[in-house]
Amino acid sequence: MENKDGTGPRRRERRKESVIPFLKKPKKPREMSEEHFEELEEWWAKADVDGDGFISLEEYVKIMSANYVSIDMEKERMKAAFNLLDKNGDGRISLSEFQAVMMFNNNEMTKKKVEELFKEVDSGGKGYLDYTDFIDSHICSVVFQ
Incomplete structure (x- = not known):
């Protein structure tokens, strides 16, 4: 009815x-x-x-909003990781900032290996890594293994 x-x-x-x-x-x-x-x-x-x-629309919104919360948390973790490497807070990771993190307590990383990795991730050969370079690369997994 x-x-x-x-x-x-x-x-x-x-x-x-x-x-x-x-x-x-x-x-x-x-x-x-x-x-x-x-x-x-x-x-x-x-x-x-x-x-x-x-x-239903209500059920869809509920399940998707739960997914977006985890996506937002991941974005925040990525920003925090980027800021950890960006020591001077200029929004760019310089080669020296990158080397300091990559070579800290890591006997396997040489200056040459770090420079090669930096060049690989530095889109356009700018001489620094911006946030886009950082999230588009596999650097997080290398830095925080």
């Missing part, structure tokens, strides 16, 4: 019929591995809070 304002079961059914297919519980594609499909089903179970086989 439908309410006077047009809401209620009928409207919900019409809405479900018009939902974009990716918001309906997925069936396993032939080319997808069992492992990946199990991950998808786990994600779906978390997202489909009311268990009706559809992800």
Whole structure:
């Protein structure tokens, strides 16, 4: 039965019929591995809070906002790591700042290796690393291993 304002079961059914297919519980594609499909089903179970086989706008917003929080936290960690290397706070990591961090308690890193890594990451040969160079490279994993 439908309410006077047009809401209620009928409207919900019409809405479900018009939902974009990716918001309906997925069936396993032939080319997808069992492992990946199990991950998808786990994600779906978390997202489909009311268990009706559809992800409503509210459910979608909730699950995505949780993902954005972790993305924001990762961005903050990257900024903190960049600032750790940028000793003078000018928004650039100089070769000397980079060397100080890379060679600190790391017997495997030589000046030559550090210079090669710096040149590899320095887009455009500017002579310094900016934040974009930093996040677009694998430097974080090298610095904080």
